[in-house]
Amino acid sequence: MNPLKCAVIGVGYLGKFHAEKYAALPGCELVAVVDADPVTAAEIGDRLGVRGLTDHRALLGKVDAVSVVVPTSLHHRVARDFLEAGAHVLVEKPITVTVEEADELIRIAKEKQRVLMVGHLERFNAAVLGLDLDHHKPLFIESHRLAPFKPRANDVSVVLDLMIHDIDIILDMVDSEVERIDAKGVAVLTGDIDIANARLQFKSGCVANVTASRVSLKVERKMRMFMPNAYVSVDFQNRVLARHRKGEGEMFPGVPEILSEESVFENGDALMEEIRHFLDCIREHREPLVSGAAGRRALATAIEITNLLKVQESRSCTA
Incomplete structure (x- = not known):
């Protein structure tokens, strides 16, 4: 099988790592x-022995x-150019700035029969890949994603x-439609929202409480899922x-025992796995784990949360 000719568009902080992975993977040629x-x-x-354009x-x-690892505002234009030219595209998250732009990329990818994948890297975290909820859907989810301030990606x-x-x-x-969203947030160090909390209520009855901060003193990336008779973190x-x-037994009279197990995964290379998956999907003509449609769905929800935060901020400024 001929190697896939690949390129990375945007080789700043994250893009240079993309380039290194392509250069190291068999079956593809970073050109x-x-x-x-x-x-x-x-x-x-x-450094990688290829053309720098x-x-x-x-x-x-x-x-x-x-x-495509350029600033978000350029995702649509660059990804569209390559899809229309017949190339498969892995575009970093968020897929685009607007849902309409995402729809256009999805349409072109379908017409050209090309793979459009979105770089939601956490899907390739070893702990996430090992997650098995035994076919049970969570009833309540709580997540915290906290990070210190960094000047990039703002x-x-x-x-x-x-x-x-x-x-x-x-x-x-x-895997259920979002029925209602409530959100609160505040700008701390930048001109945009730096810490936010959103409560997502789904038609299935599940509720997710999601917090993200880029102005915290510690790093924390955790998610907890509660379902009938079980809790997974x-x-x-x-x-x-x-x-x-x-469990079947009792911890105390009338109180059921709690059976616990913990799995610790090796420090894998999530980005390498993501790019390897992208290339495998191209060769095997299959839909990627994070398709254009999945990226659009996440974007649409994130935009709705952002708009709620802007309304809240506007009201506080006029109060």
Whole structure:
């Protein structure tokens, strides 16, 4: 089988890691990297032994697959150019700025019969891949995604920057239409929302309480899921999956025993697994774990939360 010719568009902080993975994977050939900064493009290109370009259009029709790791505002234009040229596309999250842009990418990918995958990296965390709820849907979910402030990736709110990871996982897990959303948030260090909480109520009856912060003093990435007779927690940061369920015996008279088990996963390479999955989907002509439709669904929910926060902020400013 001929190797897939691949390129990475945008080789800043995250993009350079994409480029390194393609260069290391068998069955694909990294042919170029692209960045608006010619110094960055040349530096990464020289290090990996490929061309370093400043205009992605120079590669249209010349590559089989690309990772699009440019600023969110450029996702739609760059991904659209490559899809229309017949390339498969892995675009970083969020898929686009608007739902309409996402719809267009999904339509083009379908027409061209190309793989469109969205880079929700947490789906490839070893603890998430090991998650098995025994076909039970959660009734209540609580998630916390906290991080210290970093100057990069602040072109979007904390909802589209961090919370969207958990939104994506929760929507996939619950698999029910969102019926109501309540949200609160505040800007702390940037001109946009830096810490936010959203309560999602689903038609199935499940409720998810989701908190994200990029101005915390500690790093925490945890999700807890409650269902009949069981409780499951995932520590994304430390790759720990804990299961607690009601046993047959009694802990105290009239109180059932709690049986617990914990799995600790090795420090895998989630990005490598994500890109490997993308390339496998291309070769095997199958839908990726995080399709364009899944990325659109997460984006639409994140936008609704963001709009609620903007309304709240507007009211507080006029009060």
